[in-house]
Amino acid sequence: MARRVALIPEELISTYHLQKPEIRLETEIETLLENSKLPNDMKAKLLGQLITRYHKEIHTPAEAIRVSIANDQQQQMQPSEVEQTIDDVTKDIILSTAQRYSKFVPMIVDKLKSRQYSWNEWREMTVDGKPIRGSNVVDFFSYMLRNLKPTSEPKHFNHFLRALKEIRIPHSWIANKNVVYVFLSKPLKNG
Numbered sequence: 427m428a429r430r431v432a433l434i435p436e437e438l439i440s441t442y443h444l445q446k447p448e449i450r451l452e453t454e455i456e457t458l459l460e461n462s463k464l465p466n467d468m469k470a471k472l473l474g475q476l477i478t479r480y481h482k483e484i485h486t487p488a489e490a491i492r493v494s495i496a497n498d499q500q501q502q503m504q505p506s507e508v509e510q511t512i513d514d515v516t517k518d519i520i521l522s523t524a525q526r527y528s529k530f531v532p533m534i535v536d537k538l539k540s541r542q543y544s545w546n547e548w549r550e551m552t553v554d555g556k557p558i559r560g561s562n563v564v565d566f567f568s569y570m571l572r573n574l575k576p577t578s579e580p581k582h583f584n585h586f587l588r589a590l591k592e593i594r595i596p597h598s599w600i601a602n603k604n605v606v607y608v609f610l611s612k613p614l615k616n617g
Contacts, residue, residue, distance in 0.1 A: 451480045515545055518564050523571035523601075530599040531567065537593040551585060558582050573601045 455476050458469060516535055520528045538544065542554045545563040552558070561582040569580050570590075587608065590600075600606050 448480060448483045451476060451483060455480070515549055515563065518549075519567045522564050522568040524573075527571040527599065527601050530595075531571070534567075534590075534593070534595055534599070537595065538589055541589070541593055543589045543593075551582070551589075553585065553589075558585050561585065569602060570605050571601045573603055579604075 455473065458464075458472055458476065461469070464472075516531065519535070520531050523531060544552050544555075546552055546557050548557075549562050549564055550557040550559065551561040551563050551566065562580060563586070565580040566583060566586040569577060569583065570586075587605070590609065597606050597609055600609060
């Protein structure tokens with residue numbers, strides 16, 4: 427049986443063997459089988475170990491590549507900075523909403539803050555820095571992002587709904603069917 431032989435520089439072989447460890451294992455298996463000095467039971471034991479290593483090497487899945495999708499602003503921030511931008515009230519809002527809709531909360535909050543809508547330390551909604559007494563922004567979000575039948579509309583919800591119309595959020599972000607109906611149908615009056 428004739429074999430073809432090629433001359434390859436030694437430095438290339440070592441890097442190739444490092445990249446392809448299964449080739450090194452194949453060579454070890456061949457040399458073990460050709461070695462006649464060892465007793466057969468020792469050969470069988472060593473061969474079993476080499477075959478096990480070979481199968482682990484061949485069938486090990488490739489290392490997964492981590493992929494993340496984020497907008498440009500979040501890509502520039504470190505993960506700890508992103509977590510710090512979410513305040514306690516926003517965390518409470520996320521916890522009080524349906525899990526399916528909680529992903530929209532940070533986007534809605536950012537849009538509200540860009541139009542001078544915010545809240546104070548008592549969680550009252552503020553418009554241009556002036557609080558709406560008796561309002562609760564967590565209740566507003568909870569009412570809007572849950573579709574519960576027996577709940578009643580929170581006090582001063584019309585201010586929040588006006589703000590939502592102003593920032594033009596998609597109606598698919600609203601879970602409560604009553605709010606969607608009001609959001610799409612009539613203009614809101616002040617008060």
